[in-house]
Amino acid sequence: MKTADNSKMDQDFFEYLPSEIVVNILSRLPTRAAAVCKCVCKPWLGLLATPEFVNSHISRPVPGIVVETRSRSYDVIEFVDELGLHFDDEHRAIVAFNFELPFDVPMHSSANGLIFLSGVDRDDLIQCNPITRDYIKLPSPRQTTSKDQLAVENFGFGVSKMTGQYKVVRLFGEKPLHEEYRIECQVYNVGTGSWRKVPSGSIDSSLKLYKDVRGVLLDGNLHWMVDKTTNFSCRWVLRFDLQTELFSVFSAPPPIGINFLFGRSLCFFRDCLGLSDFSDDRSILIWFLVEDKGIWDKDFIREFGRRDHYNYVWPIRAFENGDVFMESDFGNLLYYSNKSKTFDYNVVVREDRDTYTPTTMYASSFLSLKSFVMENVSSF
Structure with missing residues (x-):
């Protein structure tokens, strides 16, 4: 039989554990279960907002995808193991959780739980986290370029492996008179509130971007498929290192x-x-x-x-x-x-x-956009 003292000890068990152990335990929970823990008590509410918990949770990502099922409504499907998806009796993937957004802007890509959305006309550039339910609207990068001057415009979003800096990368080409455009680059460091020009002189002038393609993030580098006007028989891959902000090019596999x-x-x-x-x-x-x-x-x-x-x-x-x-x-x-x-x-x-x-690769996190300075953060 439990005594009153033993019962109280069971109730206060987590109070006697060091905070780093509690963080280690909670960061291993599924996203939905971890989110519920915020409602347990004020200490846990504060604990799950600390950089220690956020970083620990990010270090154990559960890979998945986010799918738009209806306008502004999204399902998150997580890959539960290495043997396939988790299906119900009707052979449909089981949804880990779902959410709705207050804006009708297509998703572009994600990194560490932060989702980048890019409007059809690139007028709306938004970053959000459906777990913390906050978002920011990025300023327009076209401060000196009008829409009718653009030949092509593509974006990529990722995070540097060395510094942990989140960046939105804009590749674009303007229409000069009587000549082909050159690929140019702008970068937005999340937390700075402004775009800046990045030298792209190392990019071969014969390289041309495809419309409506997304930069693929891998190991701190963004990748785009490009063509060479001098050789259409083999496409090429343009790589941008988010740490050094340098470009490189290598060939795609032979056709x-x-x-x-x-x-x-x-x-x-x-x-x-x-x-x-x-x-x-x-x-x-x-x-x-x-x-x-x-x-x-x-x-x-x-x-x-x-x-x-x-x-x-x-x-x-x-x-x-x-x-x-x-x-x-x-x-x-x-x-x-x-x-x-x-x-x-x-x-x-x-x-x-x-x-x-398009479906977006996604792994949830508790990283709040409010942790970035110089950003006007809204909630939904």
């Missing part, structure tokens, strides 16, 4: 078949920079960049069956059993079973969407 100008897109896949491709028999191929060799290793090409319902695919995640989760150009989320060699098209229900919004 396979006659479809080399279509369907090629960069992605983050199996912890590598990946590229989806099609062969002449309309099979889906995935290339992996071997960083230490600086080459695209053909040993890592995987074939995922014939494509017959889509024109483009973007692989999202591969699992140890050979299954692959991917997205098509129509916004369908596909799950390929390596065992049955078939696709499941009923993974996530996306309805009432006026336009296709």
Whole structure:
């Protein structure tokens, strides 16, 4: 039988633990459970807002995706293990949590739980965290450039591995008279409140950006697919180091078949920079960049069956059993079973969407935008 003193000891158990141990325990909880802990008591409410907890939670990310299911409404699906998604009885992915945003702006990308949104006309550039429910609107980067002067404009968002500085990168080309545009660059350091020009003179003037492509973040570097006007038979990859803010260029894998100008897109896949491709028999191929060799290793090409319902695919995640989760150009989320060699098209229900919004890789965090100085932070 428990005595009154023992009962009180059970109730006050966490009071006798050092705060670093409590942080270690709570940071291992699923996002929804950790968020509920804020309501337990004031000490925990304060504890979950400390840099110690935020950084500890970020160091143990649960990878997943955020999918727009209806206008302004999003589902977060987490990958529960290395054997595939967690399905219900109807073979649909189980939603970890969902949220709604007060603005109708397409998601672009995310890093450490912060989501970057970019409007169709690039008028609205927003950063938000659906867990802490705060957001900021970035100032317009076009202080000296009008819309009609722009030939192309792309964005990327990421965080430096060395300094932890979050940055939005804008690549753009203006329309000069009687000549081709050159790629230029602006960077917005979150917390500074302003854009700044970054030298891009090292970029070959023959390189051209694609419209409406997103910078792919990997190991503190952003990557874009680009073309060379002097050689359209092979696309190239433009890399921007978020720490040094220097550019470099390397070639994409050699084209396979006659479809080399279509369907090629960069992605983050199996912890590598990946590229989806099609062969002449309309099979889906995935290339992996071997960083230490600086080459695209053909040993890592995987074939995922014939494509017959889509024109483009973007692989999202591969699992140890050979299954692959991917997205098509129509916004369908596909799950390929390596065992049955078939696709499941009923993974996530996306309805009432006026336009296709790409799926965004996402891992939640409790990093509040209020921790960044010089930013006008709002709540929703």
